[in-house]
Amino acid sequence: MKRVVLFVGGVGGAKLALGMYRVLPPDALTIVVNTGDDFWHYGLRVCPDTDTVLYTLAGRVDPVNGWGIAGDTTVTLDALRALGETPWFNIKDRDIATHLLRTEMLRRGHTLTQIAAHLAQAQGVTCRVLPMSDQFVETRVQTREHGWLDFQEYFVRHRCQPTVLDVRYEGAEQAAVTPQVAQALHTADLIVFAPSNPWLSIMPMLHVPGMRAAIAQSAAPSIAVTPIVEGRAIKGPAAKMMAEMGYEVSYASVARFYADFVRVFVYDKRDPLRELDAPRLVALDTIMTDEASKVRLAREVLALSEMV
Amino acid sequence: MKRVVLFVGGVGGAKLALGMYRVLPPDALTIVVNTGDDFWHYGLRVCPDTDTVLYTLAGRVDPVNGWGIAGDTTVTLDALRALGETPWFNIKDRDIATHLLRTEMLRRGHTLTQIAAHLAQAQGVTCRVLPMSDQFVETRVQTREHGWLDFQEYFVRHRCQPTVLDVRYEGAEQAAVTPQVAQALHTADLIVFAPSNPWLSIMPMLHVPGMRAAIAQSAAPSIAVTPIVEGRAIKGPAAKMMAEMGYEVSYASVARFYADFVRVFVYDKRDPLRELDAPRLVALDTIMTDEASKVRLAREVLALSEMV
Numbered sequence: 001m002k003r004v005v006l007f008v009g010g011v012g013g014a015k016l017a018l019g020m021y022r023v024l025p026p027d028a029l030t031i032v033v034n035t036g037d038d039f040w041h042y043g044l045r046v047c048p049d050t051d052t053v054l055y056t057l058a059g060r061v062d063p064v065n066g067w068g069i070a071g072d073t074t075v076t077l078d079a080l081r082a083l084g085e086t087p088w089f090n091i092k093d094r095d096i097a098t099h100l101l102r103t104e105m106l107r108r109g110h111t112l113t114q115i116a117a118h119l120a121q122a123q124g125v126t127c128r129v130l131p132m133s134d135q136f137v138e139t140r141v142q143t144r145e146h147g148w149l150d151f152q153e154y155f156v157r158h159r160c161q162p163t164v165l166d167v168r169y170e171g172a173e174q175a176a177v178t179p180q181v182a183q184a185l186h187t188a189d190l191i192v193f194a195p196s197n198p199w200l201s202i203m204p205m206l207h208v209p210g211m212r213a214a215i216a217q218s219a220a221p222s223i224a225v226t227p228i229v230e231g232r233a234i235k236g237p238a239a240k241m242m243a244e245m246g247y248e249v250s251y252a253s254v255a256r257f258y259a260d261f262v263r264v265f266v267y268d269k270r271d272p273l274r275e276l277d278a279p280r281l282v283a284l285d286t287i288m289t290d291e292a293s294k295v296r297l298a299r300e301v302l303a304l305s306e307m308v
Numbered sequence: 309m310k311r312v313v314l315f316v317g318g319v320g321g322a323k324l325a326l327g328m329y330r331v332l333p334p335d336a337l338t339i340v341v342n343t344g345d346d347f348w349h350y351g352l353r354v355c356p357d358t359d360t361v362l363y364t365l366a367g368r369v370d371p372v373n374g375w376g377i378a379g380d381t382t383v384t385l386d387a388l389r390a391l392g393e394t395p396w397f398n399i400k401d402r403d404i405a406t407h408l409l410r411t412e413m414l415r416r417g418h419t420l421t422q423i424a425a426h427l428a429q430a431q432g433v434t435c436r437v438l439p440m441s442d443q444f445v446e447t448r449v450q451t452r453e454h455g456w457l458d459f460q461e462y463f464v465r466h467r468c469q470p471t472v473l474d475v476r477y478e479g480a481e482q483a484a485v486t487p488q489v490a491q492a493l494h495t496a497d498l499i500v501f502a503p504s505n506p507w508l509s510i511m512p513m514l515h516v517p518g519m520r521a522a523i524a525q526s527a528a529p530s531i532a533v534t535p536i537v538e539g540r541a542i543k544g545p546a547a548k549m550m551a552e553m554g555y556e557v558s559y560a561s562v563a564r565f566y567a568d569f570v571r572v573f574v575y576d577k578r579d580p581l582r583e584l585d586a587p588r589l590v591a592l593d594t595i596m597t598d599e600a601s602k603v604r605l606a607r608e609v610l611a612l613s614e615m616v
Contacts, residue, residue: 040415042408042409042411042412043351043352043353043408043411043412043414043415044351044408045351069387072383073381073383073401075380075381075383075401075402076384076401076402076404076405076408077405078402079377079401079402079403079404079405079406080405080408080409082405082430083405083406083409083427083430083431084430085405085409093381093383093384093387093401094383094384094386094387095387096384096387096404097384097385097387097388097390097391097393098387098391100350100351100352100384100388101350101388101391101393103350103351104350104351106351107348107351119391122390122391122392123391
């Protein structure tokens, strides 16, 4: 049995996570989730990427948005608006239950790792879903128009419209790789980076002290999958951010980002082969529109591990 | 214009509050609300008595329970149960919006007084609704079966079934009368104690340092209305508690509770006149089943102020 550690961010990463979850025995799969997007909202601790992964694997995710719960309602949101609020983050009624339970467990002293395990079990998710750390790390985005913004302010409130100048990961210095993540990396046979935004989803995880070392010390080879196809991001602001931060908007920029710690980089077969020193490039169909394509890409990425 | 300060606890008090609200110009009415029932629930700050009063005055209250919002739904509660939780406090979806907004305002440094004013204004309530203090005071109940319980654990979780040995008001020593409550008492022409539980609703307010002095120093006479009629509480555990704490279960025990600071005590006309040194006793129909009876009792209590 090949033990796989999959690093994921939001919706794009959750798609490959579902493919892997369908293909691998649950014991063989560990998903490490970005928590840099986490934030406090009306007193609730919201962990968007963790919930997106859990809702996706549990078969509860809203199929249109790729986040939130299918068929969820907005009674509380509507009542907040009736009280004069203009809530900019879409927390619907079923979703609120998750945030209430998480907030209560935090108050009782449970760690994010324990909470994610409990929420996974409660939703029938059988693989390990591990937050990148138990400490709070918060991604902040420096914009030309509004200065430094909390990630969700940039991402949701301002709909990624401000021009990005820089990104930082607050609290990362005080964070640490959890024993669970360290153990998973230590015993992994393959490490995969899902098609997630390098700066907003992958970098927060790499900024956790000890994470890069744990990846480097693992005997497992690692593979990354491009989130950029034909100069566009499948979802989210990755392409726009790359242009604003002065990068060429192509998979090549992402491949260079991964060059020093990934052996194989999967670009999309719709793109031309580029000449890069590293990592080794492999073309696959990376666009996941339905469950079959998620399973196919998962199988093809796992098959690549034979050649690395 | 007669300026009235009405001290209220939960559902019973809110009924007389509605009567007063219908009868008096909004500027003439200040309602001081018990916050000893407040508690944290899944990370939300819940203020049951404040919300019961506001929902009642705003015409939003659930007419069957007398608390909560009419027609509210349980999507979040059901989702919590689906996650394996057994939530014992009934927070429904529209109600959650109130708790989210309060919790967020607390986080931003607003006081309970400011938050109650904002929630009143947002719901169209035009009289002043003042929490008894801006500090957290938490009523705890000592029971034979379970030791010391938080008020809501006793009241909701255990449905008032444990035998009550004692009551205390945690944090009261560090609390203070707010400037708004002090000012209202200073300028009051009449002080009224609604038919609320003496130990669970009125005592927490009297335990706020400075409250008894502010009442005593006010030039206004004060009137209390019995919550006990024919040896029974109209609602809630008052009668059961009185028996358990060794009091005779009758309005006379409540009148004695108020003896040293209330000039007139309103007992129900269904009960016989008792001989007491103080306070002066007046019989009225204190049972409020509909809006007309709330308005009638409010008018009759206000008329008593002519004779005190």
